[in-house]
Amino acid sequence: MLTGPKQLLSSMIQTVLNPLRKIGTGLTYYMGDSGKIIRDGEKFMFTELADRAVASQQGHSSTYLGLPFLSLYHFHIFTGENFVKEAVSYGEYSEKFPGKFDAKARSLFDPVKEFLGDPAIVNMNGKEVKAERFGIKNNLSQARAVSAAANVFDRMLSNWAEEKSLNHIICYACTQIIAKAWYNLDEVPEELIPLLKTAEYYVFNRDKVSDQDFENLRQQIKDLNDRVISEQEENIRKGESYLTYLQEARGKKRLADLNALAGLVVEGNITTVVTGALLQIATNQELQNRLREEIKSINFDIGSPEGYQKLKELPLLHQVYLETLRYYSPSPPMARYASKAGTINGVHIPARSYLFIPLRRVMHDPKQWSHPEIFDPSRHEAGSRRLNEFPLTPFSTGPRVCPASFGFAEAMFKIAIAKIIMNNELTLTSHADIETIPVETKEPRFKQTYFVKLNNLAQKAESQAEVDLTPTQVLRMRGATSYSPNTSSSSTLENNTKIGPTQQQKQAYRV
Numbered sequence: 001m002l003t004g005p006k007q008l009l010s011s012m013i014q015t016v017l018n019p020l021r022k023i024g025t026g027l028t029y030y031m032g033d034s035g036k037i038i039r040d041g042e043k044f045m046f047t048e049l050a051d052r053a054v055a056s057q058q059g060h061s062s063t064y065l066g067l068p069f070l071s072l073y074h075f076h077i078f079t080g081e082n083f084v085k086e087a088v089s090y091g092e093y094s095e096k097f098p099g100k101f102d103a104k105a106r107s108l109f110d111p112v113k114e115f116l117g118d119p120a121i122v123n124m125n126g127k128e129v130k131a132e133r134f135g136i137k138n139n140l141s142q143a144r145a146v147s148a149a150a151n152v153f154d155r156m157l158s159n160w161a162e163e164k165s166l167n168h169i170i171c172y173a174c175t176q177i178i179a180k181a182w183y184n185l186d187e188v189p190e191e192l193i194p195l196l197k198t199a200e201y202y203v204f205n206r207d208k209v210s211d212q213d214f215e216n217l218r219q220q221i222k223d224l225n226d227r228v229i230s231e232q233e234e235n236i237r238k239g240e241s242y243l244t245y246l247q248e249a250r251g252k253k254r255l256a257d258l259n260a261l262a263g264l265v266v267e268g269n270i271t272t273v274v275t276g277a278l279l280q281i282a283t284n285q286e287l288q289n290r291l292r293e294e295i296k297s298i299n300f301d302i303g304s305p306e307g308y309q310k311l312k313e314l315p316l317l318h319q320v321y322l323e324t325l326r327y328y329s330p331s332p333p334m335a336r337y338a339s340k341a342g343t344i345n346g347v348h349i350p351a352r353s354y355l356f357i358p359l360r361r362v363m364h365d366p367k368q369w370s371h372p373e374i375f376d377p378s379r380h381e382a383g384s385r386r387l388n389e390f391p392l393t394p395f396s397t398g399p400r401v402c403p404a405s406f407g408f409a410e411a412m413f414k415i416a417i418a419k420i421i422m423n424n425e426l427t428l429t430s431h432a433d434i435e436t437i438p439v440e441t442k443e444p445r446f447k448q449t450y451f452v453k454l455n456n457l458a459q460k461a462e463s464q465a466e467v468d469l470t471p472t473q474v475l476r477m478r479g480a481t482s483y484s485p486n487t488s489s490s491s492t493l494e495n496n497t498k499i500g501p502t503q504q505q506k507q508a509y510r511v
């Protein structure tokens, strides 16, 4: 409720002074178009206003903050094809249309710069973007992801003896893969993982976190960074990496002067997607069996370039990849700021407009997908929807599309699934159901912790075979030096496991 003109005025002044921080603080807003009084601006934006965009024919809705005769800020939500395509590249520098450039278009990403201590690609919006993206793409190759992922998962599987938190192991694995493939960093301490999770929350919710807490966390990661980088510096320099590229590009004296470990906060999206796929697989035996059969049919080392090429082309695994990206679409809504007036798909965008493209809404828009609430890999069988083209845009689209979408993320995903289920049965032990991540959320992340068990199928088959064998056969199989041949059965071990034991044999062994 609006309590008085003084409060409204003070809230407006604060909003003018610091617009980004005021979105979502719970202050009382007066939205001009409907005269509606809003308490939670952020919720209004990502639910009600986004609902309106999805329900509209064109996929666009807008409103403004202020009074009908004094609008301070404008808000636009885009979910329709032509709007999304233009909105994601709003204000980008282009030699062809220099008038469209808006130096402040990416100012909503300021918390990333504050957290890293340096500007990152997401903060850049001028001529430098091209070179920076080139440097990133060069160091996010499919080949590096394949070899790093195969190594990390081999190590992980050899240590996987008991029930584990799926969220944690996948996050740690993804962080290590990115660290190796992107930075040539061999080892990331496990204590970094909870810090990265908090960091992601802080960056998404900068307005809800005190400056002191933000700085403390930043410093904690920086201290860890300085230790890890100085320990591994010699090794890092042995190979080409984004880290050495960055050192030169940012003019830093030492590698440790960059907060490289903080940059690993990018793991959140791929961690969510791999975790989501494994949860679906763990709770759907039929899907798990079909996938395993398909993966085993390759008969190649999937960590080798040839093996991965074959893995990459498996149809069911690819459908699961696309459907997981759609269903779990892990990015927060894309956000841009228009400091000056412009147009998007013919719609006037006044100065001081916040533009939001909720990709997750697009991926769950019933106009684009039948029964979007169902995880159904078969919807991609026809192959008519191409990744990075509307509506299949979990990595966005256009000039700022995710640089990991050209093979890097796919390799991480496919190697992870293949390595985990190829020789093992994955079971969810902690929950009967998987939570549904709301479509309208600003943070598409799992809130619950899931525990899983991994049973090696060869060992399982072996112990099953032992259960099914006569005592003599078990002794023989285990290489016992003396045994009395069982004269009642002349069948070989092979035959016996194939045709199955008699009831009598089972009883004899169990007693």
Ligand code: HEM
Residues within 6 Å of the ligand: 088, 121, 122, 133, 136, 140, 178, 182, 266, 267, 269, 270, 273, 329, 330, 331, 334, 335, 359, 394, 395, 396, 399, 400, 401, 402, 403, 404, 409
């Ligand atoms: C399934 C996994 C992933 C998804 C769905 C995803 C999604 C996205 C999206 C939607 C953007 C566009 C942001 C914008 O325009 O505002 C983006 C940008 C970016 N992503 Fe990803 N991402 C994933 C994995 C990764 C990984 C593994 C890395 C690095 C190792 C990465 C690095 C980046 C970078 C550096 C940008 C900024 C590009 C720019 O501003 O030009 N992403 N990502």
